[in-house]
Amino acid sequence: MMQPWGELPGACEGACRATLRSRRGMPCIEEAQQRGTGTLEAESHRFAASTGPGQAHLRLLALSDLHMQLMPHDYAADRPVAGRSLALVASEARRAVAEAGNAALFDVGDACEGSPLDAVLAAERDGPHPMSAALAAAGVDAATLGNHDFDHGLATAERIARHSPVPLTLCNLVRRLGARPVDDAPFVAPYLILERELLCGDGARRPVRLGVTGVLPPQTLDWNADTLGGRLFARDAVEAVAAWLPAMRAAGAHLVVVLAHTGIGRAEHVAGMENSAGPLAALDGVDVVLAGHAHRRFPDPDWPPAPAAIDARRGRLHGTPAVMPGCRGEALGVVDLLLEVEDGSGGWRVAASETAVCPVETDRPDAAVAAAARACHERALAAIRRPVARTARPLHTYFALLADSPAVRLVNEAQRAAVRATLPGIAAQEGEIPLLSAAAPHKTGGLHGPDNYTDVPAGEMLCRHLIDLQVYPNRLTVIEVTGAELRLWLERAASVFATVEQGASGAPLLDAAVAGYGFDTIAGLTYRIDPSAPPLVAAWTGRGVPGAADGRVRDLSCDGRPVRAGDRFRLATNSYRLGSHEVYKGLRARAEPVGELTVREALEAFVARGGAEQRLPAAGWALCPIAAARAIYPTGPGARFYPLPEPAGAGILHAAGRDARGFVLYEVDMSRADLLDGDAAAPAPRSPASPPATGAPPRRQDADRTARRAAQPDRQAGPPAAGRNGTRRGGAGDAG
Structure with a gap:
């Protein structure tokens, strides 16, 4: 039988069924302007402009692999950096929502680990993780976990899940395996049902229910076997999603969105594969795939040659709309859907779709994210500057x-x-x-x-x-x-x-x-x-x-x-x-x-x-x-x-x-x-007077x-030169 979700980490009454309105999800135009994100021009997408009776435009937005890049700051070089961070991409997301009206924003995993900022905060155990709080401030409606979100061990992952203000879903990494995926004891909710009212072309408002589930590479347990082995268990991502699809539809989902923290590899399914976005998109009943993990952008005209099922120009996997937005908040994945009411059922079907990856162009951090991240950012800067x-x-x-x-x-x-x-x-x-x-x-x-x-x-x-x-x-x-x-x-x-x-x-x-x-x-x-x-x-x-x-x-x-x-x-x-x-x-x-x-x-x-x-x-x-x-x-x-x-x-x-x-x-x-x-x-x-610190025998x-x-000529050092961190270098090589 399916597990109750009320006591799962990261699951609450709103984690499995959340009504998404302007204050639950992305803010309306007026609210975004009040938050100081700059001038927003509500230019409608062509789907919104062309909708008729029983039709609606829905925009789905994706972030992935943020790796604790909260602010536009290079924490390794300790200097400001342009063109990436949650704070900047959140500004772009608010503009994208303003253009669409009907929209939802998702994070596809690996948000909470991967930079000096997370490294110095790893020992903190209480309260919401700083990135989770910032994702909520950005207006993220739902998220999944990636493999690196488990790198600091199970206790940190449980803290992320337990205190997350953003509903989390993950169906293929579980606490206990059952006879079938639907019998597993999940780590967080295996799926969510997100409700939204859509403004249709005839001015009517009709509800839409999105079934949202998440997956990560089953190799997560191999990569973190020393901390997760015997405590969590993984299933093949395609097997798990296929098993949960009927449950999502039975729970009232009109459309199914997979938050796939997995890359785009082979088009056909191979059991246990790491990069399974293609086979996931091929499942009957999956309407949209939001992918990540590989740190690439999709669609991409420069994508390597691939089978016909992987259409990198139009952003399709087996005909299903799919996006992958790179990493560290450098771009925003956008899927625009033209929906039509299905006759008799009251449900919705996808009549047309467009996908895009939009690089960050703004240099103005989102005010809400900046406010949520400020204390964490300042603690991190003090820590990384420690000699x-x-x-x-x-x-x-x-x-x-x-x-x-x-x-x-x-x-x-x-x-x-x-x-x-x-x-x-x-x-x-x-x-x-x-x-x-x-x-x-x-x-x-x-x-x-x-x-x-x-x-x-x-x-x-x-x-x-x-x-x-x-x-x-x-x-x-x-x-x-x-x-x-x-x-x-x-x-x-x-x-x-x-x-x-x-x-x-x-x-x-x-x-x-x-x-x-x-x-x-x-x-x-x-x-x-x-x-x-x-x-x-x-x-x-x-x-x-x-x-x-x-x-x-x-x-x-x-x-x-x-x-x-x-x-x-x-x-x-x-x-x-x-x-x-x-x-x-x-x-x-x-x-x-x-x-x-x-x-x-x-x-x-x-x-x-x-x-x-x-x-x-x-x-x-x-x-x-x-x-x-x-x-x-x-x-x-x-x-x-x-x-x-x-x-x-x-x-x-x-x-x-x-x-x-x-x-x-x-x-x-x-x-x-x-x-x-x-x-x-x-x-x-110079050779030290004392024995080497390694204690190694010669x-x-x-x-x-x-x-x-x-036989080599004597080595010579060139004149000092200023390096990229503003320090003096020992010598200069040939100019490129």
Whole structure:
């Protein structure tokens, strides 16, 4: 039987059936003007202008993946930022409502986690979450939860749900599984019935009831297994929605809207798929899909080639209107529906629809959101400005996919130090079972654009710099792996590169479809990566690629000895990584948590002991040279304030302008790619008089790599230059 909802977190009498009028949902024009959001011109959409008797125009608006971007402020760089935030997109939403009259606003999840602001507020346990309160101030009518809303653990997620002033719905993440989805014990209401009066073309007012349900990727339990395992359970998103559709219709829903915190992947359904917006839209009875999770925009004329069922020009999935509004409040998803009364039934059907993604253009924050966010914003600014340590070198990720990055190596060593300090039994066995550490750059441009790079200047380290290095609160864990598993782990990382053939000219070095945050580098090993070989492991599926028998990882060794398939190692990594890919399946069962530490906490402890002021172990990986090949590497404009990762005067990298998105491009002479070196980007700190903070035993470096470095010209630092945070840099690279 279906569960009662009255005692669910986030469910109250209005959570399953809410009447949406001007003060319940988005304000009317006069109310919005009173809130100081600027001049609103109530220009009707063409559907509103053309409605006749028994017809009405309804506008559905979508936010998604706000990731605690409450105000137009870059909390990592601590500076104002234009074009994104809930406060700005809420202003756009009020204008969109004013144009339509009949409208509802929804949030599609991942609102409450993902920025320095949420990181410093995570310990707060009482009252409404600041983002939930701000969503209510923005006029959001209903919302779902995304996978990252569970990153701080079940207690935080329950706080979000219990105190949310915005009705929440989620049908595929539950407290207990029943025989069928409708028998599950839900975490929040599995669906909502939202009632609204529509003004029709003949001046009459008729009620419409919207059935609203939400889903997230079932992989949420894999990504957060250390905190949610055995406490929550997930179902396939399509299975869950299909099961609840009859219940929504029986409860009186005229139309069904799915708040799908899931991307647009394959058009056909595959059980357990992460990105299921397409199959959800194909369900009979689903009228609109509001999607998220992937941080992309849909419709989009530049969407990659896709099956006919995915119409990125018109915003249709299997013919069903669908939108995805990007992330961090950069755009507003808009679905305009022309509704007609169904003869005899008194219900409604969708006669026509239009979809759009409208980028934020205003620079005026919504007054209601700004007022709701003010105290939280000010507390967060005070917290992120707290000094924590000093760093002797700049720490950035502009070249982290081109050469070994000191920023990533710092995290590697912080993880190893934490394992040694917390689990002394492992440290005592290092002579027999080497302790390695896997870490990846969190910010490498990609979908988030040319400003999405970690950039920590030399000198004083603040709390915000730690969060810039470690964006998410992933737990630190250690696992035992074999040499064969290590090699496969690195092959997955190497899928970030495109295939660059010998003699290529102007070929992309990076695969634009693969996120840089999957590029783990493993400290304690030395190896080379050959982008001229096809990837052995597909970036997302984990399946082998036909014809890629040998893979890309070459000369894999530990302490100067080749790594054999049966060798044993211990590997420090993070909790998310173990659930992020097919390659890692089966490894989680061997994972041992490192106390209750997050990687960020381990990093703070490490730098507080001087770890960022001392010499880090030498770089462990490099690219293989590719004869007569030149490839293009994109990075952020901030890279120009740093020396290039090459020996002084080597001329391996050459400025090649910018692309249409603003990325700075460098042409790479791949025939000498093995000489690229992240340590060249800043003068190395002096060796400390005291033992290193890692407590690591000295390791013999790969002889070939050491010889290559010995043959390099002396490194020289360029003149200081002003960086993007207003600080002085150690040197300037070529202009883009």
